[in-house]
Amino acid sequence: MTMTSFSIADTLLESRFFLGTAGYPSPKVLQDAIAASGAAVITVGLKRQLTPSASGGAGTALDNSFFQMLKDSGLHLLPNTAGCKTGREAITLAQMAREVFGTHWIKLEVIGDDYTLQPDPIELIRAAEELVQDGFEVFPYCTDDLVTCRRLLDVGCRLLMPWGAPIGSGQGLTNPHALRTLRARLPDVPLIVDAGIGSPMDAVQAMQMGYDAVLLNSAVSLAHDPVKMAQAFKLAIEAGRMGFEAGIMARQDMAVPSTQVTGRPFLL
């Protein structure tokens, strides 16, 4: 196991960076950004359509060759259930994703509010329970509510993906206290901050809190230079993790001199 590797869902991953694939200027930029990120997991989706050949841009179809490239890349594909508003819809989409992408991993999204894209906890838990029983590894996109998270664990989720802020907002970690509480109360559960990350600084913050990984998309795809930003996040995630592992000093209210002196230098 290398310094950055970690195990999640019985899988050893060489990176703590989960990268979304939507909204890039072109397939080439996406491909280069994936390479620069070093991500081991990338998210994908399904859309109600036949198999058009267009590619690139937000939520557009993957042409067959590009899709095949992703499947052959050795990266772990994490399909989502974006757009679902009921547990039933999400379950059906998850079943389809398992067939098309050939993975039992599913990023379970059940949206309860159009404005904030906030997850519906009731439908999320119901869907998670059924999917776990059906053999899925459920990556639930959830809020930072501790009790909801506990219920998701109760129904068989083995990891959680609380939001940092609303999807695509780039606001960073809007409620660090809640995220710290989750980390403290669920010390043995793999936790991935998903959604809301805007800058590498946000990723550092999440990783320094002890989060196991970070999932983001827009912060890279909407950057002026997505490839460079993917690399910036790679470094940020690694730096944040190293900082956490190294142990961050306790804050002090007052100055504490770091250089040992005896009184004032020239005053005997």
Place this chain on the structure above:
Amino acid sequence: MSAIHISVNGTEHTVVSGSTLAELVARLQRDAGQPDDPTTLATALNEVFIPRGKREATVLSEGDQVFTFSPITGG
């Protein structure tokens, strides 16, 4: 042969009575100029997932709603 009316992704279609979901998928891909590859999409009939292996045995009925889902980029 009689015809039945179904919808595919919300668009009305007419198919020969007795047509299967597998036949419909093949026809849709042919009409769209796509390779005949049943693995590139997933299907649902009346909002219920129909696995690839069951498309051949799934005979379409009047008023059926067929949905096809294909991979896209996603976050």
